[in-house]
Amino acid sequence: MCPDGSSSPQATSGPIDHLVIVGNGMAGQRLVESLVRRNGAPRRITLIGEEPCPAYNRILLSPLLAGEMEREDLTLRDADWYVEHGVELVLGERVETIDRVARRLTTTSGREIDYDRLVLATGSRPAMPPIPGLELDGVHAFRDLDDAAALTRRAENGGRAVVIGGGLLGLEAAEGLRKRGMTVSIIQRDDRLMNRQLDVTAADLLERELAGRGLEIVTGAQLDHLEDNGRGHVTAALLADGRRLPAECVVVAIGIAPNVALARTAGLDVNRAVVVDALLTSSDPAIHALGECCEFAGQTYGLVEPIWRQVEVLAARLAGENAGDDAQARYVEKPCATKLKVSGVSLYAFGAIEAEDGHEVLTYHDPEHGDYRRLLLRNGRLEGAVLYGDTAAGPWYFEQSLAGRDLSACRQALLFGQADAKALLDDTTSKTPHHQDSSPQEEAA
Structure with missing residues (x-):
């Protein structure tokens, strides 16, 4: 891995002949779906899953447990889909060893699979506290x-x-x-x-x-x-x-703990998870890691939003769509929003949780209707929000925060949501002469 973490040497030149993905979870499945739509995708793709069924949506396990969904509603693709797209699907087998010199995997059944490029999407396991009694039935x-x-x-x-x-x-x-x-x-x-x-x-x-x-x-x-x-x-x-x-x-x-035993046994650089660079490449240039089992710039992952961005970066890399020298082709950290998947509870939150020095705090609370909004701003820019009850404005707040937009012009209407706040912003923009329109960042520059 390069010292700046921005690129890695190419393991091979030209199209990849055989890509093997270890892990048929949501990350591995999304990578396959992204690859089969691209020109320049690997000629062969093998997907190995330890569970006996094709990939399913783990996010929906909660409504499944609650009896709000049926088991078949969780399946992402049936077995026929893999056949139709020329993807070899190996289920019910765990990869035990990686021979990095020979570029060969061995599974629990004794199956040996050669690879030209390998992706580890082994996910995570539940974190277990050191509490006596965890081994008990029940x-x-x-x-x-x-x-x-x-x-x-x-x-x-x-x-x-x-x-x-x-x-x-x-x-x-x-x-x-x-x-x-x-x-x-x-x-x-x-x-x-x-x-x-x-x-x-x-x-x-x-x-x-x-x-x-x-x-x-x-x-x-x-x-x-x-x-x-x-x-x-x-x-x-x-x-x-x-x-x-x-x-x-x-x-x-x-919480969760990344599944890194296979990577560690193979001699890859592992911290809390498999260490990767901005192109999702491990310390071995022929091996990538993705999702909950990878670690980038000290960060590990448990939400789908950053993992989906990782998928797009890695899919483009594996399809030969970039050489890694384009900053747009690299993975970068971005804030994520949180929503709770409990029926009847609306909750949306992102960014800073506690107010710090320099934060302006805007709060709206209607106990009778169970509505609550609290926004944290610094120099007119939104750095954190917590919404409970009426969360309709959450995505718009998040969009403004990501854009770093100065919301001073609509401060008095900001708590009332997108429509009122946006109207003030649009009105301010329309009245500002073009040659005077500059953001604080531009003025500082």
Whole structure:
């Protein structure tokens, strides 16, 4: 990898003969779909997935658990699609070793596959805290179809469940189990739900909504251990302060850990994840990494938006559409917005969560209707937003923030959303002589 992280030497010249992608998750599947539409794509593509079924939409696992969707609704492409596009699909096998000198993979079945270029899209696994009792029957993660199916079976007879983690995934799992008929408690170590995305007011509104549905929210809680019923099955979660939460089912949803064992065994540079440059190339120029298993400039990934941008960069690279010297062809970090996938809860947030020195704080709160908006501006530019209830203006706020637009002209209407704010901005622009129209950045230059 080049010292500046901007480019890597070419592993081969000319079109790629055989591309192998390890990982048939959402990232690997999107890469394949992007490649088959391009001229100059690799002549052969082999896609290897450890799960026995073709790629599916993991984002929809929450509504699947809640009974709002059917299993077939999650499938991205059926087996016929791969045949039609000349993609060899290998399912139910895990890649065990990579011989980088011979450029050859070996799977759990003993299958050997040669490659000219390799993409690791091995995703992630649930992060597990060092808590005694995690090995007990009745303790689950919530990461794949098998997890969703197991939780659905557990919920058939009702009973009590404890979800460890009050972030996005934990709340979605808890609501899904509640809708399946279980009594659910959520343990959150921080003092509020979704502490990485929400301020105190929005988190309080969310907690009230979920508590009103019957979920028990326990914040500021430290899990000590899970209790065994004497027959190897979980029966309760014990907190550090002595509280005991009965549970026949426990879901661990505290985050994810990149799957890097294969890359590490192969001798690639690995930190928290597989280290890549701005062209998604690892320390071996013939091997790329993509999605949740990769790390760029110290960042790892768990949201689809940056991963989709990675896909476009890598697809263009693999199809020979750029030589890597074009800045537009490189991956760059951009802010992402957060939305919660719980039916009946509208939430949208991005950027800074807590106000800092120099921030102007604009707030609107209508407790009666459950609407809340808080905007953080610096020198007229939007740096963070939290919206709860009416989130229609969220994407427009996010667009203005990404553009770095000076919103001073519409400050008084900014909290009322796009229509009122945009009208003031357009009016200001129309009254400003063209030769005087310059942004603060342009004036500084």
